[in-house]
Amino acid sequence: MNIIKRSGKEVEFDGTKIINAVEKANKEVPEADRLTETQVLQLERNVEAKCAQMGRAMGVEEIQDLVENEIMEARKFEAARKYITYRYTRKVLRNANTTDKQILSLIERDNEVVKQENSNKNPIENSVQRDYMAGEVSRDITKRLLLPDFIVKADEEGIIHFHDSDYFAQHMHNCCLVNLEDMLMNGTVISKTMIESPKSFATACNIATQCIAQIASSQYGGQSITLSHLVPFVNVSRMKLREAVKEEFDSEGIEVTEEKINSIAEKRLLREIRDGMQTIQYQVETLMTTNGQAPFITVFMWINEVEEPLRHDLSLLIEAMLEERITGVKNAKGVYITPAFPKLIYCLDENNTYPGSEYFYLTELAAKCTAKRMVPDYISAKVMRSLKQGDIYPCMGCRSFLTPDPKNHKYYGRFNQGVVTINLVDAACSSGGDEEKFWEILEDRLENICYPALMARHNRLMGTPSDVAPILWQHGALARLAPGETIDKLLYDNYSTISLGYAGICEMTKYMKGCSHTEEPGTDFALKVMQYLNDKCAGWRRKTNISFSIYGTPLESTTYKFAKCLQKRFGIIRGVTDKNYITNSYHVHVTEEIDAFSKLKFESRFQELSPGGAISYVEVPNMQNNIEAVLSVMQFIYENIMYAELNTKSDYCQECGYEGEISIVEYKGKLIWKCPNCGNTDQNLMNVARRTCGYIGTNFWNQGRTQEIAERVMHL
Numbered sequence: 001m002n003i004i005k006r007s008g009k010e011v012e013f014d015g016t017k018i019i020n021a022v023e024k025a026n027k028e029v030p031e032a033d034r035l036t037e038t039q040v041l042q043l044e045r046n047v048e049a050k051c052a053q054m055g056r057a058m059g060v061e062e063i064q065d066l067v068e069n070e071i072m073e074a075r076k077f078e079a080a081r082k083y084i085t086y087r088y089t090r091k092v093l094r095n096a097n098t099t100d101k102q103i104l105s106l107i108e109r110d111n112e113v114v115k116q117e118n119s120n121k122n123p124i125e126n127s128v129q130r131d132y133m134a135g136e137v138s139r140d141i142t143k144r145l146l147l148p149d150f151i152v153k154a155d156e157e158g159i160i161h162f163h164d165s166d167y168f169a170q171h172m173h174n175c176c177l178v179n180l181e182d183m184l185m186n187g188t189v190i191s192k193t194m195i196e197s198p199k200s201f202a203t204a205c206n207i208a209t210q211c212i213a214q215i216a217s218s219q220y221g222g223q224s225i226t227l228s229h230l231v232p233f234v235n236v237s238r239m240k241l242r243e244a245v246k247e248e249f250d251s252e253g254i255e256v257t258e259e260k261i262n263s264i265a266e267k268r269l270l271r272e273i274r275d276g277m278q279t280i281q282y283q284v285e286t287l288m289t290t291n292g293q294a295p296f297i298t299v300f301m302w303i304n305e306v307e308e309p310l311r312h313d314l315s316l317l318i319e320a321m322l323e324e325r326i327t328g329v330k331n332a333k334g335v336y337i338t339p340a341f342p343k344l345i346y347c348l349d350e351n352n353t354y355p356g357s358e359y360f361y362l363t364e365l366a367a368k369c370t371a372k373r374m375v376p377d378y379i380s381a382k383v384m385r386s387l388k389q390g391d392i393y394p395c396m397g398c399r400s401f402l403t404p405d406p407k408n409h410k411y412y413g414r415f416n417q418g419v420v421t422i423n424l425v426d427a428a429c430s431s432g433g434d435e436e437k438f439w440e441i442l443e444d445r446l447e448n449i450c451y452p453a454l455m456a457r458h459n460r461l462m463g464t465p466s467d468v469a470p471i472l473w474q475h476g477a478l479a480r481l482a483p484g485e486t487i488d489k490l491l492y493d494n495y496s497t498i499s500l501g502y503a504g505i506c507e508m509t510k511y512m513k514g515c516s517h518t519e520e521p522g523t524d525f526a527l528k529v530m531q532y533l534n535d536k537c538a539g540w541r542r543k544t545n546i547s548f549s550i551y552g553t554p555l556e557s558t559t560y561k562f563a564k565c566l567q568k569r570f571g572i573i574r575g576v577t578d579k580n581y582i583t584n585s586y587h588v589h590v591t592e593e594i595d596a597f598s599k600l601k602f603e604s605r606f607q608e609l610s611p612g613g614a615i616s617y618v619e620v621p622n623m624q625n626n627i628e629a630v631l632s633v634m635q636f637i638y639e640n641i642m643y644a645e646l647n648t649k650s651d652y653c654q655e656c657g658y659e660g661e662i663s664i665v666e667y668k669g670k671l672i673w674k675c676p677n678c679g680n681t682d683q684n685l686m687n688v689a690r691r692t693c694g695y696i697g698t699n700f701w702n703q704g705r706t707q708e709i710a711e712r713v714m715h716l
Helices: 014-027 037-053 061-071 077-095 100-105 124-148 149-156 179-187 199-216 232-251 258-286 308-327 362-375 381-387 425-432 434-460 505-513 521-545 559-570 598-609 629-638 703-710
Strands: 002-004 010-012 160-162 189-190 193-195 221-228 299-303 345-348 378-382 418-422 497-503 547-552 616-619 643-647 651-653 661-669 670-674
Touching: 010 061, 010 425, 010 703, 014 077, 014 199, 037 643, 061 077, 061 381, 061 559, 077 193, 100 345, 149 160, 149 434, 160 434, 160 559, 179 189, 179 199, 179 232, 189 199, 189 547, 193 418, 199 221, 199 232, 221 521, 232 308, 258 308, 299 308, 308 345, 345 362, 345 381, 345 629, 378 381, 378 629, 381 629, 418 425, 418 434, 425 497, 425 559, 425 643, 434 497, 434 521, 497 521, 497 559, 505 521, 521 547, 521 598, 559 703, 598 616, 598 629, 661 703, 670 703
Parallel strands: 221 299, 299 345, 345 378, 418 497, 497 547, 616 643
Antiparallel strands: 002 010, 160 418, 189 193, 378 643, 661 670
């Protein structure tokens, strides 16, 4: 059994340290108030047993809480007081410098917490370590200097999660929709170098990837582009290639028809398009941003985003992008595997969803791609029009959606200011099951914790000069502001959003109503909570002219943090706090038996009430030989839910060459990954891809998220 030290390092449980600490407290009190030797030994055994029951590595603070409780239960109150005083004194000394040990453990590559924090970062690499080291400093400054104590306390107790505190010290925003069209058509500047409008499709693809990398280094969230912004350059290359072919024949004195010239040029154009899509795929997957990771980039594909004359060219880009993703990328051993980026979103519309429609062949290709590589994900144009006042546009990154703009219909160039998430399970448990008290607690936490925390995010961006990220604010990615001009006007009037995240609708309902939110009276209660959150945001919007919106938090590492805090505050409550994770946003619990169509239909009611961002998924087995079933799910998505995805499996073991699903097993109280074919458990010798928060993760996960992945049931 292992424990997690304060530095993040994972070490083996050592009961003698508990015995030594209790004996030190014993020596500080009269003999009559001391624990006997037998009591001390029994205390250590009790603590060790409780740690083993948790099914995860306990933190030092959690273990010390257990020790404290055991001393109190022995009714040795003076000894307990001395033990508490000792803990407090040590804490004061540690707080004199809160970052040294964490940074040193990062450098020495033994910080298990950080290793499992982000499934797309490898903390062994120097570039990632550099980002994490800066993040530790930012967290320290944020907690000690930038945030009020009550927000810090609420975050530490898991009442809320103040997202991305490792970037909060800088004036940075979260995610965005890149105005690639402006950058390509009107030129941009990268690293003080003028980049003019490209003269070919291939050059446009190269410039696009450079822009993506620069943007990722200037913010901390995801970004999205659309293939339609590359479409104008297809014809630029077409005309250029036709001229080149004609010159080649003329130079050889060969007479040739215009039709033949165009035919040869079109073949060359298709090669250039395929090469361009490959450039985007490989550049995005191999570029390293200043965050120490590949850019979190989403590519949107909607055939109707351009007018009819251009749809043929856009269809060529979509087809090439899907074919490139189906192929995959090679791992270090030269085997094609599923890449994490770019995330792909395919928009289902009236002219591509059903057999016989004009672009159904692209949808069939998308289904094959999903079956093999887990993407694209799907947006229903039909449902989105009804929810977004007639407009169709992609999310920013994996799930964050902008507020509709029915007047200007402008979406590219807009962004999100940041996220604060409320732990709804904690609000429920704090109420003791009293519904009237629950609403009082929810109101208090929203108004007196979440709102001030969100305003802290907003105020941190106020006064930010455009000079901090020229490619964003001065050179077209988000705006064309003058040097020295602040971004303040972009923070109001619904131009950018700010997100109230929520987590644990399922467990909250289970505690309050004794049933899942998929059955009454749980469903009605859960929907009322969602509406209450929406009403709160609407009130804040009216008061501030800032676009507050409800956001279904992805919960990557936060799911483990919230679960640990709940267990510490309320103990183990069956069906509520008995897992090392809590359920993502409004989702049906991962262990609940439900078919794919029922799940999507049920969750669509909640997705409608999560306008600032949400995505639903269905868990499916290997579907490569059942494309018809994939198409059936896609068509159901089109008719019923705005945004959804299918989670397929395509892992690879580098030891034996196994392709399929690598298993999760328990070993010495810890969940590990194991090849079912050869028994390999070395994570460095396997390629695993799992959806964890909208994006595909490929660098493994913390114990809470790993347990959640292991317990997922199939929906199809």
